[in-house]
Amino acid sequence: MLAYPLDFEVHDDGIIATFPDIPGSLTDGDTHEEALSNAQDALVSILGEYMARRRDIPLPSAAAGRPVVMLPTRVGLKVALYRTMRAAGVTNTELGSRIGLDERQVRRMLDLRQRSLSPDAFDRAFEALGKVVSVDIQDAA
Template sequence: MYTYPIHLEPAEEGGFVVTLPDLPGCITEGDSHEEAVHNAVGAARALLAALVRDREDIPLPSPANGRPVARLPALDTLKLRLYLEMRAQDVSQSDLARRLGKTPKDVWRLLDLTHASRMDQIEAAFGALGLVVTTDVRKAA
């Protein structure tokens, strides 16, 4: 999963200012520690969605090393992995759409972090790239 370490800094007026060192320019805040971490996830999702939309590189998260983290939802992780695999295989949205018998707009929805794609569609897209999705469940840290 994409789990980005965050840096919490107490704000002068109370609460916390949050930055994500692996995602330059990604900054948010929160009145409490919990709210700050929650908002960090939203900020990371927004920045990553923009990077995908603009067809930019996706920075990988560095090790947390005891720092608090912004853990992206599993569906977002799969969408980012799909985007990265398409780039690695030099497969365009149009190419993948043809392989799936869909439109490029349908493929865009699979990459859009704000769209609630169905898992069977995500699995089909990976299958069209010669990959299979597996799952792993672990105890929370």
């Protein structure tokens, strides 16, 4: 899944955390731990805004020893579908037509805050885009 590196800046009134790969992104906390804890929700919100504005979502760079924020599996799958659709120039309506869903259902598949259709719908969507989903399980850090 996608893991975005995080940079911290210490200020008098707390810690500011930014994602160097996502321009304009930031969150904060009173401690490093709190800033890191807030970072996942901030990242999901920021990526959702990128998608709403139909902007390209940058891939994360190498962590190079920095802490990372992993996207939840459901969110990572939606971001991957969005990126794949953009790369292929496929609209929600066109994808829906290819997999037997209406545009509203495809929009819901891409909504980072919504529970989605079954994993089978994502398999069909990626297959319609000439892709397959591969799951990689790793030991927790």
